[in-house]
Structures are given as C-alpha cells and as structure tokens.
Amino acid sequence: MDLYESLMEIVGSDRVSNGQEERYFYSRDSGAQPPREADYVALPKSTREVQKIVRLANREKIPVTPMGGGFTLSALAVPNRAGIVLDMKAMDRILEVNELSRYTVIEPGVTQAALRSYLKRNHPHLQHSTPEAPPAVTVVANALIQGHGHISPRYGVNSDMINGMEVVLPTGEVCTIGSRSVGPAWFTRGPLPDLSGLFVGWYGTTGIVTKLAMRLYPKPKFRDVFVFSTDEIDLIPEAVSGVTGLDLLEDFFLISQEKPDWMNHCFFVLILSAHVEEELALKRDIYKNFFCNFAGGGKVEFVQDLHPALRKRFLDVPPLAALAADFRKGGGFEYTGAILPIDKIPEAWRKGIDIAHRHNMLCSYVHQVLPGPGIMFGFNYSFNRADPKDVENTRKALAESNRLTYELGGMVWKGELAAQKMAMERMDPNTLQLITRIKALLDPAHIMNPGNWDPGETHEETPQ
Template sequence: MDSVYRALADIVGEDYVSEQTEELFTYSKDLGTSEPRWPEYVAAPKTADEVSRIVEMANEQKLAVVPLGGGMSLAGLALALRGGITLDLKRMDQILELNEQGRYMVVEAGVSHGKVTSYLHKNAPHLMHSEPGAPPAATIGGNLAIHGQGDLAHPYGFNSDMINGLEVVLPTGEICRMGSCALGNQWYTLRPLPDLSLFMGWSGCTGIITKVSLRLFPCKKIQEQDVFVVENENLVPEILFKLTHVGMAEDLVVVSQEIPPPFNRLHYILINLAGDSREELEFKRQLIFDQNLAKYIQEGTGGIGAAGQDIERPVVSKTSDWRKGGGFEYVGAIVPVGFYPEGFRLGVEISARHEIPYTVLGRVVGCGHSMMFSWTYAFNRADNDTVSHARQALHETDERVLEMGGTLWKPAVFGQKLVMDRMDANTREMMKKVKTLLDPNGIMNPGNWEVA
C-alpha cells in the first residue's frame, strides 16, 4: 500500500477509501458525454475535520482533490481531470438543525434534496425549500457549487440566493464559516457582514462546502399545476411578463419538445399555484386567467392545456427525451426572458442537424429578471455516433449562446474556456488572483475555471 492510500485510510477508515480499478471506474464517468477521467483514489469522509485533514495531506503531496456531490451535473464538473483524489461527500448527510420560526435548517453539504424534502414533509409540513428539477439524489452542496435553481426560482431567485450561511474547507485545509455562524451565533443570515461568497458557481475550485444554512419558505396545503399552451413562440415572453406581474405563481416553466408528438412545435407554460384553501387557490387562478390569459383564448392564439393537476416534485428532469440506451446532456444558459423565441429556434435548428429530437425548456428566475434556458440532446450510451453527435451539438450551442448574448450556466470545460475568452480582462485577472490566493498549490478540482 502506498503512503497516500495509507494516509487516507487513517483519516476516513479502511472501508471508505479505495484504489481498486473496479471502484475507481465508477467515479471515472458521469451521466453526460464527457470522456472517462480516472482518479487515483476515492475517499468518503464523514466530517469536515476529515475533509480538512485530506486537503492538508493533498497539499503536501501536490495531489488534486475533486469534491463530488450527487454527480448530477452531466457536464464532467466532478471528474478527476488531473487524477488525484475524488472526495465523495455523500456520507456527510446529517440534518443538524431545524429552526421553524426562523425558517431555516442547517444541513451537511452531502444531504440530498430528496432527503430534505422528506424530512420537511415529516417534521415541518408547513415549510419547504427550493428543490431543483434534478433527481432527488442531487446534493445541497453540489447544487450550490453550480448556482443551481429550483421550483421557487420565480419569487426568490437562484438556490444560491437562498442560504444564510456556509461552512467551507479552504484549499489549504482551514475550516472557515461565513455569516452569523462565524460569530458563534445562530445560522440565520449572511448579511450584513463583508461579502465572502467565493465558493458558489466555482464547481469546487475554491473550496469544499461542508455545511449550509438553507432558507425555508411557507409550504401551502394545496399545490397544483395549470398548463397554458401557445403555438407562436413569440408570444411566450409577453405572457411570462404578465404572469410575473400578477405574482401569484410559485414556479413558471416553459417546455417544448419534439417527442411526444403533442408537444412538437407547441409551447407549454407550466404554472405552479399553491394555497392553504381552495378559495385562495381559485382566487389566484382567476386573477391569472381572467386578467392575463383570457385575451389569448379569445384571440385563438392560446388555450388551456390542463388545470388543477397535482404537482409531483421534481418535474423538470422528466422533460428530456430518453433514447434507447438512456443518455442525455444539456447546455444551460441564464438569459433574458425575451430570449425564449430565439432560443427555441436555435434548439430546433441544431437538433435537426444532428438528428436528435429537440427538447428546450425555460424557467423564470427572480420575477422575470432572467430565465434558465436549456437545450437537451439525447444519445444512446451504446452508440458512439449518437454520443459524438450530442457532444458536437452541445459545443455548437455553447458557441451560439454566447454569440447571442447569453451566459452559460454550469458549463463544461469547453464552455468555460469560451466564457473566459470573452470575459473582461480585469475580471479574468481577478479570478486568477482569487484562485491563486486561496489555492496556491492548484489542487482544487484543477482543469475547471483555469485562467491562463
């Protein structure tokens, strides 16, 4: 046994470290189109102290450290691009505190969104958190590391806007806290202390998130979804503007996809409504339809696709077209809501060229301040040609989005380089200084967000 393996075993225990080929293989791939990249070791720490000791050892050995949450990013962001140690954080899955009156809970970063939802259903059914459209195994820390967004994005913004505090292991091993928790107080706010938010959106390049204070929000007794359908994509931005002005919806998502056939060339606006009584729900529904959507029904340009459907969380990930062999990856972008028609046409064009049924989706973020737009490309894992087509489509979409004025969300390395090539030179230099200051040995998830 080599010295690194022995050191890892001493920190996390023999059962939670491996250098065996068959186990490293599991960590060499994610669910997207990225080529396999093998770590040399995988370790699963249980505490922030264990994470700290591993990072300190990795600095001494000049070994890369790649933090892994649920592995749901699809973009290769948690693959060991430079070998080293993959740090599987899913054992750090404790819910540490629930403060109902303060509407927050403190969790370890490896807790899954599904576990948080289940815990709240059982212990505080009147509260909820913003759940992403990913599978329930997606972790809290992983979602924050990519600026994730969820089904409360319309009123409250990105999930990274909905936290009160962080505990982070720095790239040199120190454990650091941000927010009121840094003063030894409760985990109730990040403000008004100096802004030290250097860890969200970096995909683990500046530190490893180990604890989070999540903001919670009222969970109404009745939650339903209405669906409004239009054929003309140019109508979508003005309809969303009207819906956000009323402010009655909890989530607004637009979907169009070639499969199944009823979706093809139609735009389904999913409107999530919630209320503590049937009267409250119907009041909101009446405001939305009578004051905003009735015009389109009367003109014959829109129609009601469904009303009063029970909501099943999560739903966004189910909009993807799964081929035989089950694989898909998507380009995500944060764009103005008015981008939707052009984004839809882009998805249809690129998908047709690569013989992939198109799937596009937009979610309103922050009362219409922006939209998360995604272009999904399905492939058969057993067919290299379809994988290659999907990868080419992803790269073309990255390039076109930036040409059209969009901002790539959780980009893979290819997209990261495109972003940094276009970035203001002083901003890029500041990123380099921050990374160098925090990570002098360059061990944290190297290969991602590397500034030349």
Template sequence: MLGPEVRWLPSSRCAAGRCVSPTCFGAIFACRDGSACSDTSSPCCRSQRMTTPERTRNDTLRNALVDFLGEARVGEDAHLDGVLVASVRSVSDVEGVLAVARQMRIPVRPRAAGLDSLNLTAPPSGGILLDLRGMNRILEVNHSERYALIEPGVTWRQLYKRLAEEGGDLALPTAATPRGLSVWASTFLDGSADASLVQGALPEKVWGVEAILSSGEAVRTGSGAMSSGWWGRGPLPDLSGLFIGWQGATGIVTRLSVSLRPRLKHVRRLLFPASSRRAAIAAAIRLAREGLCDEAAVLPWTLLRRVFSVEGALVRQPGEPEAYLHVDWSAETLPELEYKRLRLGQNLVRAARRGGSFDEPVDLVALAGLTPALKRLRDLPLRLPLGGAGLEAAAAVACYGPISRLVDGADVLDEAAAAHGVGAAVVIRPMRGAHHGMLHAVLGGYQTGEPEAVHGATARALERLMGLGFVPHRFPTELSRLVFSHLHPGTQRLALRLRRLLDPQGVLDPVPWGLPAPL
C-alpha cells in the same frame, strides 16, 4: 504579473497542450503576462504542464491516509483509475486529508452522493477523491427563521423526510436533480429548482457556509460568521460567492445553510396547450411579473408524446400544440387561490389577443394520480423527458439570460438544430420575478450515430446565444473553450488571483471555468 508562474494539473487525456478530458473543464491557460489565454499555440502561452506523480497509488500516500482515517475509509473507485478515495465523517477528517495533500502536493476533489451531472468530481490519476457522503447530518431546522443547516452529504430525500417529520409547515424547493443527490452538490453547481419565480436558482437559497481552506483554516460566511444563527447573507461582506459555483476549487464546504419557505395549504398545477410558443412565453412573463405564480414555464410540444410513449417521426401534426404553458400557484386560503385563478385567465386572454390561443388546461395533480406511470408529471417542469421520441446522442444546454430575448433564444436553439439535421426540445422559464430567464434544451440526433451533428448544433447555438447576452450554465465540456473565450479578461485574471490567494499550493484540484490551479 500575477506573481509566481501558473502551472497546470494533469488531465487524463491531453494532447499538444489541449485538455480533451471529459472530466476536466480545463480550457483557459495562464500566459507570461498574467492574462488568461485560450490559444495554446500563442507564443506567450506556457505549455509546460505539471507532470503526473510517478506512482498514482503509491504506498506512501495510502499509508498516510490510512494512518489518519483507518483502513476501512481509504479505498479505490472502480470507475476512476489511479485515484484514492478518502471517506470523511467530520471537519477534523477533512483537515487531516488536506494536511496529507499539502505535504505530498496531491490534488484533491470533493464528492458527495455520487458524481454530479457534469462529471466534474473525477480527479486526475494520482489524486484524492474526498468522499463527503459520511458528513450527512442535518444540524438544525429552524422554523422561526426558516432555514436548515446541513452537512454536504445530506441528500434532498433526507431533508424532505426530515421536514415532513417535523410537521410539514416548511417546504424545500424541488430540485432539478435526483432526490438521492446531495443538496450541496446541486446547489453549488448553480442548479435550478421549482418556485423559481419566487426564489430564483438554488444558489440564491444559500444563507452562508462553513468551509475549510486548503491551508486547513476554517472560515464562515453569512450571518453565521458573527451570529449563532444562519438566517441571512448580509449585512456583512457577501463572501459566500467565493465558494458557490467554484466546484470545490476554493475550499471544502463542511456545512451550509439553505433557506426554506412556508408550505401553503392549497396548490394548483395546470398545463395549457398553446397554439403559439411566442404567446405562451409572453403569458409566462406577464404572470411572473404580476407575482401570481410560483412557477410559469413554457414546455416543448414533444412533452406529452414522451409522457404517453407516443412513437413516430418528430413532426408536429396539424392541430397539435406548438408548446405547453405550465403554471403552478399556491395560497393559504381558497378565496386567494380563486383570485389567482381569475387573474391567470385574464392574462391568458390578453396573450391570446396578441396571437395564439390556449386550450382547456390539464390538471397535473389529478392526472398524475391516475396511474403510477404518470407520476412523473408531478415533477414538471424540472424532471421531464425533454427530447422527442427517438432522440439519441443528446447534449444538454442551459443558459441564463435577458427576459427580453427568451423568444429569440428559443428560436436560435431550434434553428441551430435544424441546420445540423437534429432535433431540439426547449424549456423556457422566467426566473426571479422575470428579472431574467432560463433556457434549457436538449439537442439530439435521431440516430445514435449522429454525435458530430449534435456537437455542431450545440456549438452553433451556444455561440449565437452568447451573442444575444445569455450566459451558459450547462454545456458539453468539450465546448468550454468556446464558452470561456467570452469571459471578460479582467474577470479571468481576478479569478486566478482568488485561486492563488485561497489555495496557494494548488491542493484543491478542480478547474472551474477553465482556470488552472496555481501550482
């Protein structure tokens, strides 16, 4: 047994014990024997849910928050019924809101710089939305140890500007999110960024955090737990993972340290049309393993159609590339830059010998400077129009997985889309020196009335990708049952224990990975 029985926070739309809310990851339930179960019809499953507070915006809760924060910082969200928004500006504000939540047993969810892309920050009716946008100070930019210590409300745009003002010798990754989104939100939801071959995904750039537990206790992880500097995660026990990827369910992060990299003087960005996607993937992996590039990604053949707004059926024409190989590399000196260019060419020749060919590249930096309409090319391969012309009712799918199965994984996405009569646009990226890779796809119907076909294609693709060893990172929340059924049962039980340990009263409401709150 895991201890006291587990109960569930209410979802905005539940029927027969099944969570169907788009704002809830709830899919896995705790059973009498302490295990996790995705089958609510099972006799061992507790179907009793915690009842919603009788009055969602009662005067008692509002008055308690107003007494602590002031009238101006307590309000409502026009898009969230029955939710009070508490705007905080300091650690003491966070501690005060959590104290009110503990006393009244009210669920709390954090938000910074708007809703995240998965819409996970909407609390249930009667809950508190902890608005962290007011905690937006850049506490330190350390040029010698190359890190920035920031509060959760700091946006990418704000940090880019600060680095430019301080001389531009340090660079921040370009995240695959709008620049108005907070660094904390995209980092702690396992987001991706450029230079993935060198630095990996965004969570790998976190050196440590300060967090407030539901009890009000402040904790620190990484070197900042012992040192005055926030320059690394070791050699202490790596406790930062208790907060990364948990969507606020284990503690409210009030500061985080993110690593920075030196800004090199010379940068090249080229786009090679490829007659074979398989050859382009092989070339990207080889470039990644040789350490020649900051980024090597294989982009869909529909890319330039969207960039230049080409209309027409989503049928590849004779002579049209099957894919595009996008390559970024940088150097401090021109001879070093030229050496990398020569090695790049040699690798493409080897890849072509194995099947496929590469046409003369497009210089993305030069092309992006021709007209404002082409500025979007500067953000490849992160912010790009993935779908082809006319794709509607789209669903995004992203998975991390074995580098040896990237070709198979991309084929699975295409086959699943074709089987359901919808379109697919797939981006393939080696990560972290090609130790693993990432697939990011948009599956979409050709008409707005095809959501069922898109859903079927997405479910089929996810099932087969997990069979190949991929771990889903982004997927429609209604498919959470399918995804979480593949999670090791021991891992499910451990996650439940950690939640109970860090949040015994169930104040921190998010339902990460479908795990229920321990109320």
C-alpha cells in the same frame, strides 16, 4: 507511508479506495463528457477528516475534487488531473432545522430526497427548493452551482437561499461564513462582507463546504396547475414578462417537444399555490383573465382538459417537466442550461430546433422561468450511451448550443470545461484576472479541482 496508507489512516480502510472498479466509476458521470480517471476515492465523515486530507494533498501537491451526487452531466466532479475524489456522501447529517427562523443546517452529503423526506416527517409545513434532478443529488452542491428548484421562480435561485456555510479552505483552515461567524445562529449571511460569493459558482476550486445553512419556506396547503399553449413563438417574451409581473406564481416552466404531435406547441405550465382556498381561487381568476386579455388575442389558449396523469406529474415536487418522449435506447440525457434574457427566447427557440435537426435529434425543450425575469433555457439531447458515434454527436450539439447561448448574450449554467472556456474568452479581462488572483490566493498549491475556471486550461476541443 504512501498516499493510500496516509488516506487510510485519516478515514479508515473502508472509506478509501484506489481499486479499479471505484476509479472507473468515479471517472465519469451520466452526461456525454469523456471519462477522466481518479487515483483515489475517499469518503470523509467529518470536517476534521476533510481538513487532514486537504493538508495531506497540499504537502503531496495532489489534486482534490469534491463531489456530491456527481450529477451535473457536465463532469464538474470528475477529476481533470487525477488525484483524490473527495466523495462527500458520508457526511450526511441534517444538523438543525430552525422552525421559527425557517432554515436548516446540513452537511454536504445530504441528498434532495433525504432533506425532503426529513422535512415531510418532522416539519410538514416547511419545504426547501427542490430541483428536478435525480433524488440522489446533494442539496449543498446544487446550491453551490447556482441550481434552481420548484420554488425558484418565486424565491430566487438556490444559491440566493444560502444563509451561511462552514468551509475547509484549500490550505486546510476551517472558516465560517454568515451570522454563524459572529454568533451562534445561522439565520442570515449579512450584514457582513458577503464571503459566500467566494465559494458559489467556483465548482469546488476555492474550498470544500462542510456545512451549509439554507433557507426553508412555508409549504402552502393548496396547489393547482394551469396550462396554456401557443404556436406563436414571438409572443413568448411578452407572455413570460406579463405572467411574472403579476408576481403570484410558485413555479413557471415552458415545455415543448416535436413528438408526440400533441406536444409540438409551446406549453406554459403555471403552478399556483395558496394557504387558503380563496387565495387560490383568486389567483386562478387572475391568470385566466391575464391570458384572455393577452395582447396576442386568441393566440394563447387555455388547455381545458389536462389529463389527470399529466396534472399529477406537473404538481409533483419536483415536477416531472421533462416528459422527453424522445428518450433513446441507452438512456443518455444531456442539456445545455442556457441562462438567457427573455427577449432572446424566440431566436434561441428557432436556432435550437436547427441544432437538434442537424444532429439527427428531435427537439425537446424544458425552460424554467427565473426571477429577473430570465430563463433557464434547456436545449435537451437524448442519446444512446452505448453508441460512441451518438455520444460524439451529442457533444457536438452541446458545443453548438453553448456557442449559441453566448452569441445571444446569455451564459451557460454549470458549463463543462469547453463552456467555461467560452465564458472566459468573452469575459472582461480584469474580471478574469480577478478570478485568477482569488484562486491563486486561496489555493496557492493549485490542487482544488484544477482545470475549472482556469484560463490556461487546454483540453480536447469538440470538433465542429
């Protein structure tokens, strides 16, 4: 029996393909990375089917790349060594919502939009942390890549919200992590050795998550948005530190674009939320006073008349922060997600403008403030997908902003292969060796999304 027939026997004929169209589709994502072709695409429906596919792949020594929505832009779910793309979208059940302990247990194909509308319909006073990504991205992959959502400034990045998981290990065993490994409930991941760290941030190289327990949060009744602006880039770290120090915000992001002209400032967008109106009024006063008394004295201004359309976009969940006036013909959008300490913001800001201009683009920024405080500093690039030169230009700009991120002592979040290589070149050698040993221990046949977090990986360098 050949591999296609074996896969068909596991998942059925309508959930496997080696057809040209599917292989084309799964060989690329919507970012600027070069395409890399898969041999097969399979959509398992159950943990048992995932397990069987992984055992088959071990026997045949064929790579397996798990995929959720496939929307990282950095091609993390595009296979590097062909093999099987395991598209998890057919495992899309919301298995449990625990109202009292506030968590949900979901399968890996559950999209952000599906969980959001399910909660709205059935548990309207609960919410999950929703990224500003397309609605078809998955909740599980987002948490596994340490993504961030609309309540992350308040509650932490989405991987901090994991209560436990079920994982198919690269050798085919099924393993449960967190309180569910010792009892019936998924309510916490401690106090036990925290094995979730073996699967968070590894880009599917250490196992395939088939269930995830995620915390839910009370949904406040009242929300408001405040916008302040400044042209004093050097004041930003102090302002961010002060605002987060008050510890009262739901969301906090910074945006700026060179065009249209009115957006060519740094805008601080503060989302306040509250369970009672008095609480909201108090929070409003506290933030207005904060900026009135801010050391920058008059250099940070309150935006009095926020246009109702903008107000709505900022208050939407997720907010539409990327107004991105520079969207080009061809609709391509990319960014380096630089996780930076806040004192590096001014330098990143100025050098990011230079990078954009060197590559004939207008500068466009969306940065979400994260607890710490640190920042997800987004160097955004829009490009024409149909123009190979423009795509190449974008890759160069990304390479430069990746390099800048590491030079500033930051890290590239959800980095493509080249960005992972930059991280590994700078990493403590013992840490890198530990990563390599853990991968070899869990995945002795080296089949799981090979190339990622692999110090031996060689790939085409982006030209300088």
